[in-house]
Amino acid sequence: MDVMNIVKQINDVLWGPVMLFFLLGTGVLFTLKLRFIQVRKFKYVWKETFGGVFKKTAKADEDGISSFQALTTAIAAQVGTGNLAGVATALASGGPGAIFWMWVSGFLGMGTIFAEAVLAQTHTEKVDGELTGGPAYYIKKGLGNKYLAGFFAISIVLALGFMGNMVQSNSISDAVHTAFNIPNIVTGIVVAAIVGLIIIGGISRIASFTEKIVPVMAGLYIVGALVIVIANYNQILPAFQMIFHSAFNPMAATGGFLGSTVKASFRYGVARGLFSNEAGMGSTPHAHAIAKVKHPAQQGLVAIMGVIIDTGIVCTLTALVILTTGSFTTGFTGAQLTQEAFISGLGRFGSPFIAVCLFFFALSTIISWYYFGEANIKYIFGKKGITLYRILVLIFVIVGTTMQVDIVWELADTFNGLMVIPNLIALLGLVSLVVRTTNDYESKLEEGHFND
Template structure:
């Protein structure tokens, strides 16, 4: 077992090395160029479309519900711990590169959704099916690559989208509130079953309530702290912009960081946070009720903006106006200590509950991604079996040590990105054509 763990850890490091990060960001830059920077000038229009309802469109859930399902999967513990890790290892400049990754990632997220809706297929009993496995199969006639993507997604869903999230909730509730892990497991298992057994409509309804609530509370509390410390914000922002292009020296407990480290960890954490290029979010976009691929894709694009440029930014600024990031404090507790410093025990409660809710929402979002991958591989008749197995995985994850599962999940996430990026690059003309058609017709 030790040998297997070592092999998986090594492979994960190779897959998520510099070439993958360059490919992910490079694809985003390429798509930004061919789409003429549409994520910038079309963002106001995209925001308006979030609440637009297409009563005559085909699909199962609204634009808003599809967005909330995708956000449920991406706004996770990475927005709390991941940002702290980026700053601890890459310095304040990592935040700048996280922003850059988010900005180009918006074009990637948009493009994935265009293809997902355009090439989605109608199921016999369960509405529409879509995502990279379908645009690889029907858009590029590469069913083997589609099958590979589905396998990686189904496996990743049980890891990064299930057991590791349940474990994170159980661990923080045990350490901060002395809640036994088995109790957390039973509660999470029950809550997960209640939602996912009803399928995408049930998931969409629940996440449409949960996700806005948890994001608004987290951002509101963060803004209160930032307003209490307006005098410190200019310095925090100057650290971000200056150290994006200049190394930061060691001091206190901080070990220092080069510009290369800032880029590496900023880009890596940005990609892990918003999942642009991984191919997960377009699976939810394909279920949206719409007659136009571009309309839902514009809504999907706002997911990366909200996740990286809003939620991650709140966490980063609060960390940088507090002293803990310079004192060698573990990334796992930097955010909590920063909130606690300004709000006392209330700050601790906010971070604990945010971690729990973010992780739970990730379980719900990824349950649907894994289900659609499972359906692609084995057919609709096995969906109920998948849901039962997924629910059982929540209990297992709550009570086990999961270092191996984390590494395996990272590997599967990276493997998902490879066929998806191939499809985005080879179908870029389709993406550009659909975009030009939509905006020309609006004029």
């Protein structure tokens, strides 16, 4: 029995046109129902995200974390290997037009992720004295379906906590080995040690870590990418012309592209965009659920900023680096294509630069995904299941650096798909609650309730 082939066939169905239609359709629904809140309230998206960054905020404790810490914990999960490998794969398989459709999915995904954050905020629970939340909680309390909630909880623990983190640690070890010739197992032990030191401190230490590391790692990558793009400034306009032209016009199979139809551009752009920003996936609501805010919609607006940073900035810069350096003609795909583009733009510093960025991208993702899994371990077993879960996560992190992860990638995709289904059912079933909560926020905003 060819297990790999069976899993691939399952994923072809799970992540086929039907899933993409429902993910994108959910974004369309919330964008319309909320009257393009990502545009109307952009001023408040910015204000809620950065307005209090430099103010003294309450420390993370059993009653939650700051709004900004919730955002950085979410971004730590969103900005990861997908921003490097996923964008390159979309370009190689769907042509430059895939980037346009990635932007479209990101724009619509802002409506979805707003709804996820609002629902997570309105359905939190104290588990053994600690505030927690996420889709399992709003599926159980909002939809009243504990079986669907349990199915989601099990799926996300397997998809992110275990298999997904194996993939992340493998990406780190491969990049470090390529750049610095350090044995994979050594990298795995070091990564596991760092992760262990952070997660043993619970959400307080996790939030403190992401609050500090996410702005630095994102800033480092953005500066490096901008240096390359600006150095190739004469190719910026042609790059955007390629993106918009090929989004609606088939491209011949020339250069580094496989030959991209409009259908392929749409499919790969939408898929990679949604996978990267995780809108509708049910992962980031775990962080937004426990943010200390006065109104659920405030955290919904902050969640929108996560998509802007992930898809609008980081993914776009990755695409521009690949296009302006001409690296798309090399025939490479995935992380190898992105690495080639940075080597072309930064010379011998390109490979170690990507290795360092990938290290922090994947490390922060491991820590956030660990926490998302922990929230669901609490849902299933309470706090008594956390110690064993932590040990297993660290083992999976080490093992992931020593193996070929093709089957692990496929299994992670399978359980990702399985956890999306109950989350989408809950989102569609609780549309009216999201709308009512948003209307309540807007009326209170007009009355000046949030002026401080």
